[in-house]
Amino acid sequence: MESFTPLTAALGGTLIGLASAVLWLGNGRIAGISGIFGQLLPAGRSVLWRLVFLAALVAAAWASARLFPQLGAGGVEPSVLAAPPAGWSIPMPLWLIVAGLLTGIGTRIGNGCTSGHGVCGIARLSTRSFVAVAIFFSVAILTVTLTGIV
Amino acid sequence: MIARMSYFVTAALSGALFGAGLYVSQMVDPLKVLRFLDFTAIPSGGWDPSLAFVIVPAILVMFIAVRIGRHRQAPLFDTRFHEPDKTRIDRPLVIGAVLFGIGWGMSGICPGPAISLLAFQPDGLFYFLLAMLAGSLIGGFLTGSPRLEKGQAA
Numbered sequence: 001m002e003s004f005t006p007l008t009a010a011l012g013g014t015l016i017g018l019a020s021a022v023l024w025l026g027n028g029r030i031a032g033i034s035g036i037f038g039q040l041l042p043a044g045r046s047v048l049w050r051l052v053f054l055a056a057l058v059a060a061a062w063a064s065a066r067l068f069p070q071l072g073a074g075g076v077e078p079s080v081l082a083a084p085p086a087g088w089s090i091p092m093p094l095w096l097i098v099a100g101l102l103t104g105i106g107t108r109i110g111n112g113c114t115s116g117h118g119v120c121g122i123a124r125l126s127t128r129s130f131v132a133v134a135i136f137f138s139v140a141i142l143t144v145t146l147t148g149i150v
Numbered sequence: 151m152i153a154r155m156s157y158f159v160t161a162a163l164s165g166a167l168f169g170a171g172l173y174v175s176q177m178v179d180p181l182k183v184l185r186f187l188d189f190t191a192i193p194s195g196g197w198d199p200s201l202a203f204v205i206v207p208a209i210l211v212m213f214i215a216v217r218i219g220r221h222r223q224a225p226l227f228d229t230r231f232h233e234p235d236k237t238r239i240d241r242p243l244v245i246g247a248v249l250f251g252i253g254w255g256m257s258g259i260c261p262g263p264a265i266s267l268l269a270f271q272p273d274g275l276f277y278f279l280l281a282m283l284a285g286s287l288i289g290g291f292l293t294g295s296p297r298l299e300k301g302q303a304a
Contacts (some may be wrong), residue, residue: 003200011176012172012173019165019211028219028224039289053165054165055162056169062169063170072175078176079271080295081257093277103257103278104251106289107246110242141188144257145188
């Protein structure tokens with residue numbers, strides 16, 4: 001299993017935990033990306049810190065790929081998105097649009113995603129987050145199984 | 151003024167740590183994520199459990215931060231912790247988690263990696279990102295709250 005990378009995974013996870021800790025103890029905000037991104041529209045009062053956060057996130061991903069190419073994606077930049085399952089004859093853009101819509105609607109009405117519920121919510125011992133995480137992980141695993149996308 | 155600057159510096163620091171963590175952990179790679187979600191590969195030994203090693207330390211670090219926060223009146227640069235006030239397991243939570251699970255399983259992309267992928271600009275990413283933003287707007291109107299309430303999760 002040459003693709004198994006527990007050490008860099010744990011290092012990355014620690015950084016994500018620190019990111020959430022900094023935002024919580026500094027600004028009292030939950031580092032839930034779906035909320036930070038989804039709240040950009042309709043633009044409200046507190047849109048500026050969200051833009052700062054997201055810009056820093058993109059910049060840091062870009063910079064770490066260049067500073068530490070041996071870590072992370074192993075020198076290979078992640079340039080490939082998942083394609084629709086072979087034999088389904090669905091155009092790539094349509095597949096991505098449906099996936100994006102479901103992700104946007106789902107994280108909004110469910111109040112969170114992998115970061116908001118999965119990291120921050122579980123760390124806060126929120127029952128809602130435990131339920132949400134159990135559901136979205138199970139459904140994602142089921143979806144991958146049924147589509148045979150990998 | 152200084153407190154306001156600190157607020158934005160904190161947001162930038164947090165975002166930067168988050169982006170670095172997503173790259174180092176390879177959460178930015180949709181195929182890596184899908185290989186974790188593909189439990190059918192367990193019998194053949196081809197399953198990649200790496201992402202379990204991402205979420206556990208992330209939760210542990212945040213858990214300690216939450217404990218520290220509970221001993222304080224307020225965060226450093228705001229007047230209060232914006233703690234989600236909903237506690238009930240309601241229908242929107244369940245339906246939302248199901249829809250997100252389908253989207254995540256279709257693409258291997260959850261919102262954090264979706265944003266960080268802007269740094270690598272893979273083909274078709276903008277379809278996903280614009281659809282995700284539109285979906286969030288639609289979800290807001292569906293639940294009658296075009297704007298998130300103060301302090302909701304994520």
